[in-house]
Amino acid sequence: MDLLIAIRHHVVNNMLLQVDRYNLHPLGVGIFKFGNLVEWDLIVNSPPFIVHERMIRFVKHNEAKNCKQAPFAxxxxxxxxxxxxxxxxxxxxxxxxxxxxxxxxxxxxxxxxxxxxxxxxxxxxxxxxxxxxxxxxxxxxxxxxxxxxxxxxxxxxxADHWPGDEDPAPQTTAILTPS
The missing domain is CATH 3.30.70 (Alpha-Beta Plaits)
Structure with a gap:
């Protein structure tokens, strides 16, 4: 929970974004809800940052670790x-x-x-x-x-397309929901 609080602190104080809510999440460090869609889009497209010696990046809530491409074959x-x-x-x-x-x-x-x-x-x-x-x-x-x-x-x-790439190596991830 300390890491989650530190991430929120970094996002609010350093990135100047509004965090409406945040919780622990089983598929990453946590899940965050931002003030509006612009802030949500900014954080998703921002580069990773370091908090407590861990690299943190935000991903869309519907693109977390449990999301896989499943093209029809x-x-x-x-x-x-x-x-x-x-x-x-x-x-x-x-x-x-x-x-x-x-x-x-x-x-x-x-x-x-x-x-x-x-x-x-x-x-x-x-x-x-x-x-x-x-x-x-x-x-x-x-x-x-x-x-x-x-x-x-x-x-x-x-079908006209090939299966998706293999899963990338796991990273420390914060998941967020759109506003």
């Missing part, structure tokens, strides 16, 4: 057979695809009532289920219904 075309006609909407298909990836495109002009064709970003072929179940509540009678349908991967390519 593949993009592929999927076919759902026997998909419920009443649920053939973009919103519903986005929800269905979110269980294994991210919907890129829905072939909404497909003349077949028996299938749905979607292009989806996803991580790994092994993570894609062989079938899906969707559930929908009926507004009038209060009963809900579910449908299970098979899905098939028709074509797949590697």
């Amino acid at each position: 593949r993009a592929g075309w999927f076919m759902f057979l026997g998909y419920p006609l009443d649920l053939k909407t973009l919103d519903f298909l986005q929800q269905v695809c979110s269980s294994f990836g991210q919907l890129l495109f829905w072939h909404s002009q497909d003349p077949s009532f028996a299938r749905v064709l979607v292009k989806v970003l996803y991580d790994d072929d092994l993570d894609v289920p062989r079938s899906l179940t969707v559930k929908h509540d009926q507004e009038l009678d209060g009963a809900s219904r579910s449908w299970t349908f098979p899905m098939f991967l028709l074509q797949s390519d590697l």
